[in-house]
Amino acid sequence: MRILGVDIGGTNIDIVIYDGDFHHVGSYSTSEVFSAGIDSFIEKIAEEVGAVAVGIGAAVWIKGDKPILAPNLPSIPQLDLKIPAVIENDANCFAVYAHHVFKLPNILAITVGTGIGSGIITNEELYRGDGLAGELGHWFVGGSEECSCGGKGHLEAYFGGRALKNKYGDVKELVSSGKVYSLKEFELFCTAVANAVTLLDSSAVVLGGRIGMNLMAEKVKEGIYRHLMPGFTPEVLALKDELAVAKGACLVCLKTLKR
Template identity: 55%
Template sequence: MILGVDVGGTNIDIVAFEKDFSHVATYPTRDYVAKLDKLLNELVERYQAKAVGIGFAGWIRRGKIIKAPNIKLNDFKLKLDVPYVLDNDANCFALYASHVLGFKNLIGITIGTGIGSGIVVDGKVYRGEGLAGEIGHWFVGGNEICTCGGRGHLECYFGGWSFKKRSLNAIELVESGRIYELEDFEKLCICVANAVTLLDPEAVVFGGRIGSSLNERTLKERIYRYLMSEFRPEIKTLNDPLAVAKGACLMVMK
């Protein structure tokens, strides 16, 4: 038995995995992040888990969290009674997307509170020196201040916290189709196209509360606008709100 945990900017999702995945619980991050280790130790005992995989919405280098733009890092601590693996949440998503969709080379992009991305090459997560794939913090122009402290990043214009800051409702934007009319959607598509040109993956897979709700056809048409004809990756959405937590389980088994 393995527990998988997704510590996102808004929610903490927990799954258990033995032969199949099962949803354990979902908690608001702001209320539970400071007592996550206590909660997980209780669940480890209850489920007799042998290990825990944790996907965290932050920048992780050599097993240490060095920045968490959308989570109060001072509240986060881990003292678990079993071995655990800690990795970036988008890396966990990308690994699960590779596993469930069968692509050995892909870019996984999560769009929820912020924007994360993970890279899978030959079936393995590529981390570089630890921070590879932070597409949400690519500079796209302007002087807007990002939650990471930088300016003009993609996240400043597209994603949950950016929409909320501008009094935009992400769900309404997606359901009405107005999200595709935003100039900020073009910024997203340009960044994705640039990442495709750099990495030449088989597929780009979108997930997260906002990302998984986007229309595949529209994403493909708009991303392809900025690609040379030699680059034609599959563009997919993975509508599984527990994908990061499931990917965290897979991290333990790698």
């Protein structure tokens, strides 16, 4: 069975195929794909690779299996495909793949890319709540900076890739040089993560996304532990795989098809 995995992010769309192993199909510009038509784009690739189903991880809020908001995408993807398709929040897909890799029972998985997303694994299973569980990027952290979702003072308005680029310019240099760790925005991020760990008592915090996976896990751990009470001892790990969401989307789709 060949499953197509699609990661629809705010900046890039990554695609893999899963046939027992993962294979990278390609990476594309989100804005260009949406302009050309995302349905036809996915169907064309699925036909070319012989996929029988599609798993889609998208930067959207999903409530009751229905995408309701996509603040970092050109529009809410309303997909109508000719083959079976499963759509899931991209950070949830990342969490599923993080569990596949690290085999830990309780994970707080965090993606930092254009925005900030998070997914929760509890007792080996993805936790969705009523659908919107894990929106760490939209926690209120104070101030009046406007978030892409329309709210104000959200974490993503300070530490997401778009926010950092708008304020500081070259985000890649900001991270590679280590300057990011002295920013007040990094402290806001660590405080929010520590609060989430206190709520969940996670075995591990797993970092991903094109920015998150390049943060030094040890620096993030130091920042988190500054705010944790004794007794909370999560590992802090980086999953250095730009295709992790697309791979997780394959696994979510496969599990759904087997039900």
